[in-house]
Amino acid sequence: MRVHEKSVRIAVVTHERDLHAHAVKAEMERRLPASVHIFETDHFGDGPGLSWSPQGLTEPVFPDAEGTRVDLRELDAVWFRRLGNTRTSANPEVTDPAHRELIDTDTRAAALGMLLTDFRGRWIDRPSSIWDAQNKVAQLRLAHELGVRIPETLVSQSPERIREFCGARPNAIVKAVQGVMQAPAGTITVGQELLADDAAMRLCPAIYQEFVPGRRHVRVQVFGDRVLAALLESDDLDWRPNLNIPAAEHTLPDAIEGALRAILRRLGLTMGVFDLKLTDEGEYVWLELNPQGQWLFVEGMTGLPLIDAFTGFLYGEATR
Amino acid sequence: MTVDTPVRPAIFVGQEQMTLAPAPALAQWERDLIARLEIERALHQIESMHPNETISGSGDGWDDCDYAR
Ligand SMILES: Nc1ncnc2c1ncn2[C@@H]1O[C@H](COP(=O)(O)OP(=O)(O)O)[C@@H](O)[C@H]1O
Ligand SMILES: [Mg+2]
Numbered sequence: 238m239r240v241h242e243k244s245v246r247i248a249v250v251t252h253e254r255d256l257h258a259h260a261v262k263a264e265m266e267r268r269l270p271a272s273v274h275i276f277e278t279d280h281f282g283d284g285p286g287l288s289w290s291p292q293g294l295t296e297p298v299f300p301d302a303e304g305t306r307v308d309l310r311e312l313d314a315v316w317f318r319r320l321g322n323t324r325t326s327a328n329p330e331v332t333d334p335a336h337r338e339l340i341d342t343d344t345r346a347a348a349l350g351m352l353l354t355d356f357r358g359r360w361i362d363r364p365s366s367i368w369d370a371q372n373k374v375a376q377l378r379l380a381h382e383l384g385v386r387i388p389e390t391l392v393s394q395s396p397e398r399i400r401e402f403c404g405a406r407p408n409a410i411v412k413a414v415q416g417v418m419q420a421p422a423g424t425i426t427v428g429q430e431l432l433a434d435d436a437a438m439r440l441c442p443a444i445y446q447e448f449v450p451g452r453r454h455v456r457v458q459v460f461g462d463r464v465l466a467a468l469l470e471s472d473d474l475d476w477r478p479n480l481n482i483p484a485a486e487h488t489l490p491d492a493i494e495g496a497l498r499a500i501l502r503r504l505g506l507t508m509g510v511f512d513l514k515l516t517d518e519g520e521y522v523w524l525e526l527n528p529q530g531q532w533l534f535v536e537g538m539t540g541l542p543l544i545d546a547f548t549g550f551l552y553g554e555a556t557r
Numbered sequence: 558m559t560v561d562t563p564v565r566p567a568i569f570v571g572q573e574q575m576t577l578a579p580a581p582a583l584a585q586w587e588r589d590l591i592a593r594l595e596i597e598r599a600l601h602q603i604e605s606m607h608p609n610e611t612i613s614g615s616g617d618g619w620d621d622c623d624y625a626r
């Protein structure tokens with residue numbers, strides 16, 4: 238630890254067992270004059286926890302995962318990765334789901350409030366920008382407006398409209414507008430069973446899309462100026478459930494890179510992880526943007542130097 | 558995890574929830590990374606975790622944070 242050296246101080250706001258955060262901390266502290274504090278926001282209650290006062294009766298301090306008290310006013314940058322965790326292993330003695338939800342919600346609200354009030358450094362990225370950008374309706378429209386090819390899409394809970402849309406598009410797919418942590422759902426093909434089930438369609442809107450054919454799935458990491466893309470080859474409709482697949486570094490055409498950067502700029506983001514599909518005709522079809530998407534597994538699958546690239550990016554933001 | 562009700566939302570018609578195949582090569586890469594970077598906290602000794610389960614990405618169920626607000 239370079240405690241006395243003049244160094245940048247960076248914090249990662251996240252939850253327990255976040256390998257992304259630990260990997261970046263280790264790399265950063267090995268390579269650069271920086272200290273990285275990991276805030277496991279679901280474990281604040283293990284130690285002294287949070288205290289705050291509008292009159293300044295206390296210092297605005299978060300305890301980091303090593304038990305260090307970190308004054309939010311002294312941080313140069315915050316990597317805002319995750320806040321709270323509904324599936325935490327903390328507080329096993331609390332079993333009432335409402336009580337567990339309250340612990341999560343009120344910790345998140347207090348922590349967010351303290352950060353918004355007392356942290357003055359650079360955000361990677363601003364919570365409000367992240368949350369706005371995450372909305373799939375908004376991001377699909379933005380991508381479309383910027384001239385990026387997206388699948389023909391209907392977001393709907395109208396059985397009539399859904400039947401008409403899917404009837405005209407063989408192998409149409411359905412996926413969640415947002416989804417829930419309790420039951421992560423993959424993309425699936427719309428079948429006759431669903432099209433005959435008006436009650437199911439009516440419950441809430443879902444995203445119905447034209448099926449984009451091909452087995453080439455592209456995951457793109459944009460960290461500031463750096464764009465690092467990977468090609469994942471999968472015969473599954475949704476590549477995520479089976480990661481035992483060929484994966485390699487991929488170079489995107491300049492026009493696609495430019496479009497992805499433009500999307501981030503418009504959303505006020507400095508980073509983002511995109512899902513695209515590359516058709517057999519060689520056309521890129523944009524699927525979604527994850528403002529704080531997972532990327533470490535891509536290094537594990539392809540060897541792309543993502544920890545290195547992200548560390549450089551984060552340090553650059555903190556010293557800007 | 559989802560309760561079997563006669564009526565379920567469209568995205569759950571035909572699937573319970575996403576089931577993840579073990580990814581032993583990726584899980585081994587993670588264990589090597591933890592050793593290489595000397596990450597002291599015992600991330601790899603999480604009792605609830607199968608050795609083939611991964612914690613570095615899409616395969617771990619945390620996914621891309623779409624659920625957060
Ligand atoms: N219209 C589509 N055609 C073909 N495959 C799709 C389509 N939409 C999604 N997929 C597949 O499902 C995966 C997950 O969908 P995505 O749009 O990234 O949403 P999320 O990851 O938030 O569930 C994609 O990476 C892709 O493999
Ligand atoms: Mg995705």
